[in-house]
Amino acid sequence: MARYNAKQSESRWQVAWDEAQVFATPAHSAKPKYYVLEMFPYPSGRIHIGHVRNYTMGDVLARFRRAQGYSVLHPMGWDAFGLPAENAAREKGVSPRDWTYANIATMRDQLKQMGLSIDWTREFATCDAGYYRHQQKLFLDFYREGLVYRSEADVNWDPVDQTVLANEQVTDGLGWRSGAPVERKKLSQWFLKITAYSQDLLAALDGLDRWPEKVRLMQKNWIGRSEGLRFTFTLSNGEKLDIFTTRPDTLFGASFAALSPDHPLTEELAKKDPKLAAFVAECRRVGTAEAEIEKAEKLGYDTAITATHPFDPDWTLPVYVANFVLMGYGTGAIFGCPAHDQRDLEFARKYKLPVLPVVIPDDADPTSFTIGDEAYVGPGRLANSRFLDGLEVEAAKDEVAKRLESQGAARTVQYRLRDWLVSRQRPWGCPIPMVHCAHCGVVPVKESDLPVKLPETIAFNVKGNPLEADPAWKHTQCPNCGGEAVRDTDTLDTFVDSSWYFVRFTDSHAGVPVNRDAADYWLPVDQYIGGIEHAILHLLYARFFVRAMKKAGYLKLDEPFAGLFTQGMVCHETYKDAEGNWLAPDQIEKRDGSAFLKQTGAPVTVGPSEKMSKSKKNVVAPETIIDIFGADTIRWFMLSDTPPERDIEWTDEGADSCWKFVQRIWRVTSEAEGLPPPGTPAAGEVHELRRATHRAIAAVTEELAGLRFNRAVAQIYAFVNAITATPDAPGAVRREALEALVLLISPMMPHLSESAWEALGHQPFVAAAPWPQADPSLLAVQTVTIAVQVNGKLRGTIEAAPGADEESLKNAAFALDPVKRAMEGKSPRKVIVVPNRIVNIVA
RNA sequence: GGCCCCGUGGCGGAAUUGGUAGACGCAACGGACUUAAAAUCCGUAGUUCCGAAAGGAACGUGCCCGUUCGAGUCGGGCCGGGGCCA
Numbered sequence: 001m002a003r004y005n006a007k008q009s010e011s012r013w014q015v016a017w018d019e020a021q022v023f024a025t026p027a028h029s030a031k032p033k034y035y036v037l038e039m040f041p042y043p044s045g046r047i048h049i050g051h052v053r054n055y056t057m058g059d060v061l062a063r064f065r066r067a068q069g070y071s072v073l074h075p076m077g078w079d080a081f082g083l084p085a086e087n088a089a090r091e092k093g094v095s096p097r098d099w100t101y102a103n104i105a106t107m108r109d110q111l112k113q114m115g116l117s118i119d120w121t122r123e124f125a126t127c128d129a130g131y132y133r134h135q136q137k138l139f140l141d142f143y144r145e146g147l148v149y150r151s152e153a154d155v156n157w158d159p160v161d162q163t164v165l166a167n168e169q170v171t172d173g174l175g176w177r178s179g180a181p182v183e184r185k186k187l188s189q190w191f192l193k194i195t196a197y198s199q200d201l202l203a204a205l206d207g208l209d210r211w212p213e214k215v216r217l218m219q220k221n222w223i224g225r226s227e228g229l230r231f232t233f234t235l236s237n238g239e240k241l242d243i244f245t246t247r248p249d250t251l252f253g254a255s256f257a258a259l260s261p262d263h264p265l266t267e268e269l270a271k272k273d274p275k276l277a278a279f280v281a282e283c284r285r286v287g288t289a290e291a292e293i294e295k296a297e298k299l300g301y302d303t304a305i306t307a308t309h310p311f312d313p314d315w316t317l318p319v320y321v322a323n324f325v326l327m328g329y330g331t332g333a334i335f336g337c338p339a340h341d342q343r344d345l346e347f348a349r350k351y352k353l354p355v356l357p358v359v360i361p362d363d364a365d366p367t368s369f370t371i372g373d374e375a376y377v378g379p380g381r382l383a384n385s386r387f388l389d390g391l392e393v394e395a396a397k398d399e400v401a402k403r404l405e406s407q408g409a410a411r412t413v414q415y416r417l418r419d420w421l422v423s424r425q426r427p428w429g430c431p432i433p434m435v436h437c438a439h440c441g442v443v444p445v446k447e448s449d450l451p452v453k454l455p456e457t458i459a460f461n462v463k464g465n466p467l468e469a470d471p472a473w474k475h476t477q478c479p480n481c482g483g484e485a486v487r488d489t490d491t492l493d494t495f496v497d498s499s500w501y502f503v504r505f506t507d508s509h510a511g512v513p514v515n516r517d518a519a520d521y522w523l524p525v526d527q528y529i530g531g532i533e534h535a536i537l538h539l540l541y542a543r544f545f546v547r548a549m550k551k552a553g554y555l556k557l558d559e560p561f562a563g564l565f566t567q568g569m570v571c572h573e574t575y576k577d578a579e580g581n582w583l584a585p586d587q588i589e590k591r592d593g594s595a596f597l598k599q600t601g602a603p604v605t606v607g608p609s610e611k612m613s614k615s616k617k618n619v620v621a622p623e624t625i626i627d628i629f630g631a632d633t634i635r636w637f638m639l640s641d642t643p644p645e646r647d648i649e650w651t652d653e654g655a656d657s658c659w660k661f662v663q664r665i666w667r668v669t670s671e672a673e674g675l676p677p678p679g680t681p682a683a684g685e686v687h688e689l690r691r692a693t694h695r696a697i698a699a700v701t702e703e704l705a706g707l708r709f710n711r712a713v714a715q716i717y718a719f720v721n722a723i724t725a726t727p728d729a730p731g732a733v734r735r736e737a738l739e740a741l742v743l744l745i746s747p748m749m750p751h752l753s754e755s756a757w758e759a760l761g762h763q764p765f766v767a768a769a770p771w772p773q774a775d776p777s778l779l780a781v782q783t784v785t786i787a788v789q790v791n792g793k794l795r796g797t798i799e800a801a802p803g804a805d806e807e808s809l810k811n812a813a814f815a816l817d818p819v820k821r822a823m824e825g826k827s828p829r830k831v832i833v834v835p836n837r838i839v840n841i842v843a
Numbered sequence: 844g845g846c847c848c849c850g851u852g853g854c855g856g857a858a859u860u861g862g863u864a865g866a867c868g869c870a871a872c873g874g875a876c877u878u879a880a881a882a883u884c885c886g887u888a889g890u891u892c893c894g895a896a897a898g899g900a901a902c903g904u905g906c907c908c909g910u911u912c913g914a915g916u917c918g919g920g921c922c923g924g925g926g927c928c929a
Contacts, residue, residue, distance in 0.1 A: 003882095214926075217847065221928050342844075342929090374844080416928090532926085641855045641868060649855075653869060660882090661868090667883090714857070714867035721867090724884090787863035792913040794863055818899095832912050838862045842912050 004666035006630025010751040014115060022767050023117040027507075027518065029071035035522050036062045037502055039530030039538075040077045043103040043125070044084060047110040049570045049612060049650065050531070052622045056638045056748075057567060057709065058529050059116045063747035064704045066117070067771035073522050075505040076111065076118045078104050078125035081429045082494045089428075090460045096428045097454075100127055110623060114631045115750045117767065122508040126497035131504065132430040133451030134513035135496065140433060140444050141552040147193045150442060153421055154262070154284075157185035162464035164425045184284035189423040190432060190490070194544045198223055198415040201543055210563035212645075215535040222536050224416025229401050230331065231409035233257055233307035235319065239265065241307060244330030244414060248404070249396035250337040252385035253358035255348055257307045257335050258300065258320045262327035269303055269321075276301055276321065283323040298347040299323045307335075310404060311386070322347060330414055338375065345375040358385045359393060420541065422493045427458045427466040429491025437478035437485035446479045452487065465489055498538055499545035502528075502560060514554040527707075528561040535566065565707055568647040572618040574607035582617040585652075586624075609649045620650050629659045632749035636661065639709040639748055661717075662752055668723055669742055669756035675735045678761045682736035683775075689729040691778050692722035693737045698774035700744045709748075716744060735760070743772045788813040789840040790822040798839075806833045813839040 017023060038058035041051055062074035078100075085096035092099070104125055111118070124131050142148045156165040160178035164187065175182050194201075202223045205216045228246035235241055241257065259266045261283040270277040279301040300320035309315035317335065324343050325334055338348035339357040348355055359380040360366045366383045382388040388396045401411055423432065431452040433445035445452055455473040462469040467489040478485035500513075506522040507515035539561070546560045575583040575595060588595050588604055595604040612619045625634045636658040642648040682690060696719035703712035723737050738760060746753035746766045757766035781802055786809060788796045795818040800809060810831055813819060819841065826843035833839050 214848070218927055221846080224928085377844085535927085643856080646849095646856095651855090651869080654855080657869060663882090710856075711867090717867050785863075789863085789913070792862095792911095797863065821899095830912065832862095834862060834913095838913080840862080840912055 004663055004670075004752065004755065006632060006662065006751070007627075009755045010113070010115060010630050010632070013751045013754045014112060016754075016764060017117075017767065020765065022765055023074070023119050024121055025071065025073050025075075025119045028521075031069055031071040033073065033522055034062075034065040034070035034527075035073040035506075035525045036065065036527045037073075037075070037505070037525045037529070039528070039534060040079050040498070040501060041107065042079045042082060042084070043100055043107055045103045045106065047107050047114075047622050049620055049622050051111075052114065052634060053570055053638045053644075053648065054529060054531070054567055055111065055114060055116055056635045057565070057644055057707070058527075059114075059118075059635075059750075060639065060704065060709065060747040061527055061529075061707070062117050063750060063767065064771070066767075067743070067746070067769065069770065072117075073505070074116075074118055075122040075508075076116070076120065077123055077501055077505065077508075078107075078127075079494065079498050079501075080104065080125035080127040081491070081497055083426070083428075086426065086428045086460070089458070095457060097127065100125070113623075113626055114635070117750070122505050124501075124504065124508050126430070126494075126501065127428075129451045129453050131501075132497070134504070135430050135492070135500070136433040136445070136450050136452060137447060137513055138500065138549065138552070138554075139492070139496075140447065141554075142192065142548050143444055145548070145551050147196065147548050147551070149191050149193065149419075150188055151191055152186050153189045153191070154184050155187050155189070155421075157183045159183055164423075181285070187423075189421050190434075190488075192420040192422055192496075192544070192548070194420045194541070195415060195417055197544055197547050198225070198417050199413075200547065201417075201540065202415075204543075204559060208559065208561075208564070211561075212564065212566055215532070215539065215564060215566060218535050219540055222417065222540065226414050226416075228330070228412060228414055229397070229404065229409055230412045231310060231404045232407065233310065233317075233335070235308075236306040236316070241265065241319075241333055242331040243333050243335055244412065245335060246414070247337065247340060247397075248400040249382060249385075249388065249391075249393050250340045250358050251309075251311065251335070251400055252382075252388065253337040253339050253356045254309065254317055254335045255338055255353040255356065256318050256320055256344075256351075257333065258322035258325050258347070259303075260325040260327040260332040261321055261323060263321075263325075263332045265333075266321050269305075273303075276303065279321065298343060298350060300347060300351055302351075310407060310409075318353075320347075320351070328418055329416070339371045340375050340377055342375045342377075345371065345373075356384055358382055358388075420493075420495075420544070422496055423490040424493055425465040425468070425489075426491050427454070427460075429494060430497060431467070432488040432490050432492060434488040435476060435478055435485045436488065437480060437483060439483055440478055440480040440485075442488075443478055443480045443485070449479070467491070495537060495541050496545075499541045500549065502542070503546075503549070503555070514549070516554070519555055519557070523555070523557050524560055524562045527563040527565065529565045529567060531569075532566040539564070565644070567644050568642070569611045570650055571609040571647050572612050572620060572650045573609050574616050574618045576605045576607060577602060578605075582615070584617040585620060611647070612650070625655060629655060630662070630751070632752045633658045633662055636713070636749055640713045641710055643710050644707060661720075662749065664720065665741070665745065665749070665752060666756065668720060669738050670759040672738075672760050674731065675738075675760075676731045678735070678739070680732045680735060682732040685730050685733045687726070687729050687733045689722060689726045689733050689737050691782075692719060692726075693733075693740045694774045694778040696722075696744065697740055697772045698779055701771070701774070704747065713748070716741070719744070740772050742766060743769060784836045786813075786836065787838045788816055788819060789838065790819060791842060792840060793822075795819045795822050802836055804835075806835075809833055809839055813841065 036058050038054045062072050066072045080100050085100050088094060088099045089096045126132065139148060158165050158175035158178050158180055160180040161175060165175055165182060173181055202220060202225055205219055208216060226246045228244055229248040230242060230244050233241040233243060261280045266280060270280055300322040303319050303321060305319040306316040307319050309317060325332065336344035336347060338345040338353060338355040340359055355371050357369055357371055357376065359376060360369050360383045361378055361380040379393055382391045382396045388399060391399060431454060433450060433452045435443045435445060437443055455470055458466045460466060467473060474486050474489055476485055476487055502525050503514055503519055507518035542560050546555060546557050549555045550557060572585060575588050577583055577597060583604060587598055589598045595606050596602065597604055610616060610618060622634060633655065637655055696715055699715040700712045703715060719741060742753045742756045750767060753766050754764060783799050784802050785797050786800055787794055788798060796816040798812045823843055828841050828843050830842040
């Protein structure tokens with residue numbers, strides 16, 4: 001019998017599926033719908049192994065649900081705008097458009113070689129004008145709905161590259177490309193009003209019961225709801241200062257008040273105080289990332305103004321401008337209680353301000369309790385706080401709020417979530433469809449003039465944003481007055497592109513952003529699969545977008561993704577030579593458990609397994625694996641052993657063993673001679689292989705439905721072992737087993753299973769064959785093995801019919817030799833019998 | 844610092860959710876087939892101790908304590924690793 005030739009078989013079936021349009025999804029179907037989606041890739045150039053893992057999982061699910069009788073939508077597209085294309089353009093002198101589309105062509109080919117059951121008729125790239133024109137329309141609709149606004153905002157400014165940087169592009173205060181110190185700069189920017197949905201985005205998390213708890217928690221923390229009190233200080237210069245605090249209970253521990261450097265009052269004071277102006281400028285030198293501000297040394301500037309304590313007209317607090325107070329949070333002004341807030345404490349220590357504890361832990365002595373280097377933020381009772389003394393923290397908060405409400409204070413809810421700044425000073429993105437007119441101000445582009453297309457050629461030999469430097473593109477007429485005007489030269493954050501692509505897939509060719517019928521039918525996505533790195537931003541933005549699109553009349557949907565699965569990364573051992581240079585796996589050869597450089601035989605240090613990355617060279621190219629073993633082998637590897645949410649380690653041995661298993665299945669299933677023809681009933685035959693078959697069907701079905709691919713794989717191994725262990729099973733039983741095997745592996749190893757299906761005498765396609773059904777009568781066990789314990793220690797087992805009565809089980813247990821030995825000189829005090837499980841004799 | 848997750852053979856991992864710990868796979872070892880190798884097939888295998896052997900005993904899921912007839916699973920405390928927010 002010939003070995004299975006994966007290469008020939010795989011390309012043959014890929015062509016056949018394509019010609020027969022097996023995976024094209026009809027717009028309408030009487031079947032129930034199932035929308036499975038993997039996070040679409042950025043077209044970086046080649047598929048990497050993380051993509052393989054992600055798309056294999058999605059494809060298994062798509063094929064499984066299709067076989068179960070669902071109408072499955074399983075599309076693919078390209079998250080095609082973004083910085084790498086600009087870098088390639090700058091470095092290689094190609095156009096970002098050509099570079100991107102060439103990458104897409106390569107990667108599409110690679111995905112097809114994986115045998116993914118994708119409806120390619122729905123494919124699009126976000127850099128297609130046919131996609132982003134609709135995004136521009138959505139932007140204008142959101143503008144009309146009041147969900148888009150323009151505002152001054154602090155940005156991280158790279159003075160060398162003359163560009164705005166995202167927080168992630170700033171490391172240790174330096175720009176990631178230029179290495180220059182980043183400055184804070186104010187620019188007029190476009191915002192999406194995600195905070196209009198803070199409460200809804202938070203509350204709706206509870207309903208996402210098919211999301212990982214971890215992701216829901218991360219989103220919850222990100223939205224960051226906190227309840228607090230807004231009240232007013234009267235200042236010595238006669239002004240009022242609004243304060244927000246989550247700890248009104250600590251008001252008697254206050255030792256200062258502090259303003260943000262960006263507070264309007266600060267700006268006003270700075271006009272008359274050059275030293276303060278200099279201090280503010282100094283604060284702005286740090287980037288905008290909160291973590292960075294947090295890490296920076298706490299600095300303050302004493303304004304010489306004082307604030308009157310709301311409960312004591314004779315008690316005044318110094319008012320500082322402090323670098324750690326954020327204008328974006330609360331009112332941009334705080335009162336500082338050093339004893340119970342770490343930042344306030346650091347500030348107070350530096351400026352020698354009093355630190356008075358007012359909350360005493362229950363187990364501490366109020367007279368001796370002092371604060372050292374750490375603020376006390378735990379529970380306790382109030383002290384040193386006049387009328388609050390003795391109250392618990394929560395009661396004290398209430399009491400303060402109650403008393404201050406008469407002075408105009410209000411209990412308020414504050415969120416950490418900020419509005420979404422979507423302006424990017426980048427040329428390879430979706431142009432913002434707005435025009436700036438000297439007479440009319442900011443004017444939306446007319447819908448009939450959409451799309452605002454990117455220029456055909458983008459010049460990269462300029463400082464700053466090439467769109468800004470392109471007069472032909474930039475200058476236009478005002479849609480309002482027809483006079484001279486300029487386009488907004490910013491483009492949208494690429495997270496906007498990925499916030500609604502899953503909607504577009506429901507009808508990628510519609511002349512409007514959303515075909516309402518298709519969207520209503522297919523959405524929400526039933527199962528979304530992708531990396532945990534998108535747990536916060538992408539998923540939160542998509543959730544917001546669906547709400548905004550609903551408001552604009554496009555959708556009736558509440559949540560975009562009913563089910564979410566976050567898969568783990570693919571890792572590999574790392575290698576270094578004697579000089580500490582990283583080495584690639586294909587440069588290494590292993591002998592007797594040690595590693596050597598292939599070329600020279602020099603010893604190699606084997607390091608820990610880490611996420612595959614170019615910098616550590618521990619990458620394995622999927623196309624190489626597919627070339628050697630075929631797609632089914634790499635797919636099987638991605639599903640085996642490691643639970644899908646955990647990091648998986650790629651090993652050559654593992655790949656070999658998957659390849660061997662492909663061949664084993666081929667051997668087992670291609671021996672069809674002597675079997676009765678397809679369709680021969682096995683019902684009525686009694687054989688242990690029949691029971692094994694139906695147990696396997698039941699188990700694999702359950703594991704696949706729960707996305708526990710590694711356990712499904714283990715069940716299939718066990719099933720194949722059962723088949724080879726019973727070579728003389730009756731023909732009909734054997735046929736039933738082999739057909740079940742082919743059907744069960746078909747979502748995971750689609751090409752092999754088509755070939756095996758054919759070898760078993762069937763017409764193509766197994767990909768269109770229905771999922772096997774387990775016969776419940778064959779799942780019932782014939783005998784159960786019952787553990788027998790003496791004092792909780794295992795002493796033996798007994799075989800019994802399921803549901804055997806307690807008395808006979810006890811008798812059988814006591815009859816066991818090891819039990820007799822263990823019971824010597826003792827008498828049973830109690831016997832616990834758990835039906836079908838265990839007999840435990842307590843002596 | 845707070846919150847959350849994880850810790851099981853040489854390795855990846857199972858364990859019906861409190862009931863026989865180590866399924867399945869990798870690596871290893873023994874055997875069959877072969878001139879030989881590869882491939883394949885059959886078998887062994889948690890650790891330690893006793894025994895010539897058949898077999899038997901003790902220990903065993905990061906550590907300590909607890910609840911229970913019974914704990915990988917539940918509770919408390921610690922150690923180690925990771926994540927998110929500070």
